[in-house]
Amino acid sequence: MLTFHVEHTSSHARAGTLLVNGHTIPTPIFMPVGTAGSVKALPPTDLALLGAPIVLGNTYHLYLRPGADLVRRAGGLHRFSGWNGAILTDSGGYQIFSLQKLRKIVAEGVRFRSHLDGSEHFFTPESVYDIQTALGSDIAMVLDVCTPYPATENQAAEDLRVTLDWARRSKQHQRETCPEGPTHLFGIIQGSVYAALRRQSAEALVSVGFDGYAIGGLSVGEPKDLMFEMTRISTDSLPSDHPRYLMGVGTPADIVRAIGTGVDMFDCVLPTRNGRNGMAFTWSGPIPVKAARYAEDFSPLDPDCVCPVCSSYTRAYVRHLFNAREIAAMMLTTRHNLFFYLDLVRRARAAIAMDRYDQFAADFLSRYAEVSSANE
């Protein structure tokens, strides 16, 4: 069962509730990335303590290791990983297309070699849905072709043609195999930076009919303004009563701006990956907590944060842990950063409910420096 209701709007921003298989997800929402069945440095029960209602799992990684059949025999990814929230799985397409030399697209699907052992595999829209069903995913993504940037309009159109064909086959396969199953299906808009292709993509997917619509192929190197223009064109072409998911985006400022274009769902490795590398997010912008200037800074990572890390630890202590190469440094920064992202979308939602989102976004963006001027 998947339902979605928009409860408030503020300019183009939406506050809603996504209900899927008994899980309640307030939107806008940020989904932490749990690559191999766990957010890195933050096992599922720890993630739950931060209040995350949904996590993203990577089909490509889970398919290769531990394998979809093993996860199915374990009772699905929820039971296997001890996670009681909702799970959205990607299609693996993005990972495969990142493999570059190791993959080949044909009409039927995509052939690729594992980055782990070089073994050859073949994904089709149908097999990718089946894998996500075996994983017990609540929300599956269709297999798509993620057009790189830059790309000619011809290449983008050809990639889109394949993407739409695969989207129809995915939906058809779902209808034939488990139309009432727990694994719902989102379509993915492609079209690179070409407005007409983006509109065509959205309209074609809507005519097929999906449980939700994702905006893919962005944040792949194009200028920020172009990213938001394409996001806005995509959301304008989508029905208001379905969730909209901007894939792989982004920085806190990106998320605030994209919510303003009517996006409901986000995922990104930034808070976790950069956290492991020593970047801590704050309401004034990210800080490089490893830096020597924090050696005796006995304030929390973010003075405006109420997370369990900021309640107990200081910048000086976290900096020391990084300096001493302690795993605990990555654990604490990951925890804080994900709390920050979840708090950001919570505060955005509250602003939408009060119909003052534009003010919230302006206040946030005026205070938040994407790169600290003192960064090193």
Added chain:
Amino acid sequence: MLTFHVEHTSSHARAGTLLVNGHTIPTPIFMPVGTAGSVKALPPTDLALLGAPIVLGNTYHLYLRPGADLVRRAGGLHRFSGWNGAILTDSGGYQIFSLQKLRKIVAEGVRFRSHLDGSEHFFTPESVYDIQTALGSDIAMVLDVCTPYPATENQAAEDLRVTLDWARRSKQHQRETCPEGPTHLFGIIQGSVYAALRRQSAEALVSVGFDGYAIGGLSVGEPKDLMFEMTRISTDSLPSDHPRYLMGVGTPADIVRAIGTGVDMFDCVLPTRNGRNGMAFTWSGPIPVKAARYAEDFSPLDPDCVCPVCSSYTRAYVRHLFNAREIAAMMLTTRHNLFFYLDLVRRARAAIAMDRYDQFAADFLSRYAEVSSANE
């Protein structure tokens, strides 16, 4: 303020309560090792959730990084690390004597080079106490000479002579600088595997008068039976109204046997270090959870454990996390293993309170295989 009361005895085993600076520590107790101001892969607030009342900090490591003065300016190690329990710090002696080529003992103290940058340092009994005071330690250890195994009786006697001289100087320095301070002082018995030296060591320390007595220089390669014989000779020479601490010991079976000789306190890196390498402790013995045979074992790490890890995760999942080189694997196994050690001393204490410790120990040892026959 440090007080110690033995509340129950069962054969030679003791159940007591150590009160230090407002912290209540039921004994026998296991102290997790928090090398650099955090137990590896388990930050202080996480450790508190496991119910640990006291942690060990390594003076050598904290002195080198982040430095005792920085920790003092942070308000001491408790505040610096966000740890609300008690802290015992070692003297750094063991680490320095492990440096081998990098150190030189003279009458005054020990000269050594940092393993981090080769810089030269000089520790004396007095400076080591001052460092531990700067760290805000609740229980400091005297600087001692840890005799390696094997050693001739002459070498052991000479090391003991220096150790006792340093112990007297440590106590004298404490009396002169902060007799009523929060940092209490334990003496350390040496004497290698020579019974007469062990007795002489214990008696000399008792005549100086310390807040507690540690048994050092064991678990350094000598046969197990010799270790327990020396432990027993040491405890027999100590007053019953002071806590006894067997340093660096040991396996679960070692701890059960040593409690039977009247030891109250333990520390060891085994549950944490081996946990990070994939060894999970169970009431039947350790298991190598990385092994292929656990790939589809959907039971908890230990079916008899009620820890947060065993309540939520399976061997198959933890094995997968190790296989995928996820930090979460080390986090979960560390948590389980420390819970196991804390649970072991809790159960031992309960058995002593019921005066059935010998039966408890016999039951435990008959079931517990130090090395799984299926180990690999």
